[in-house]
Amino acid sequence: MEFENFKIRLLQPNEGKAFFNLIENNRSRLEDFFAGTVSKTKTLADTLLYCEEIQEKIKNFNYLPYMITDTNTGEFIGLVDVKNIDKNLPKAELGSFIDKRYESKGIVTEAAKLVVEHIVKEYKFIKLLCRANARNKGSIAVIVKNGFELEGTIRRDYKTTKGEVVDLNYYGKVFD
Template sequence: MDIVFNNFRITTLDTNEDEKFFYLIDRNRDRLEDFFAGTVSKTKTLHDTTIYCQNIRDRVLKKSYFPFIISDLRANTFIGLIDVKNIDWNIPKAEIGYFIDAYYEGQGVISKSLGLVIEHLSETYQFKKLLCRANSSNIGSIAVAKKNGFVLEGTIKKDYKTTRGEIVDLDYYGRVFS
């Protein structure tokens, strides 16, 4: 996948670009810590990130995980991630997560990127359902989901453990395809 819009590009993460990936996570580590806990914990150092990217490569080959990276073409840097995980090919359905670098927040880049990735997933893999989970306090993430056709399906109590050990409720948003 390679989609360009404005000065941005969405591609499948090239796991050989572990250094750019590390710096994206590292720049945003504090704000990602609670709800991208797995990625944050596995990318504490560049070496950790290299190993994590090797693991990602294996998961992509097995079609159990799809990471899409958003790049700023002017700055030649990674600025966001949209990942597709918890794939159930029997239905088929998947969970989608996303974040944008703090510098690009509020500019519509993640909303536009998510819409393009969803279109790609729908056409390429014929997913019948996508879902995303968000803490009710994450107003930005919820707004991005709603802009892309996701609707609140419910709140699951005590559904996620943050890196600080707090167990929190999560709102589930779903989008169904014909």
């Protein structure tokens, strides 16, 4: 998938260092809302092991990390991931983030749109959901611009890296 100067594709086995660099450059911004990823990528060695786990999850259709690459620089600048996949329904949860240097340019909104179109067509998902804390205005903007609707707030639903337990808004989108 491509748009403008950006390419989107699944994380490849040999891209652990690039993945680590993306996380490391944005660690302080991600630790509240990507706690699992941040905790598994503290060092390059940790990240390489985590990337091996990710490749198994991709193979087993349990997790799909779509990396956003700047084609001018070749570096990862963001992620749209598909997680908590329920093959029975089928439904999944979408998450996303963008490198701080690329914020507020509509890149992650467009990338999420393309990933949603792709996975609905390819995997026949009938429902996707996104979770966001009310203070995460950027993520909420991406979610709403992609046609997801607020379904409700789940109180005390997520523990941040710092141990804070927060409420999450749940947004859903259904497909025929």
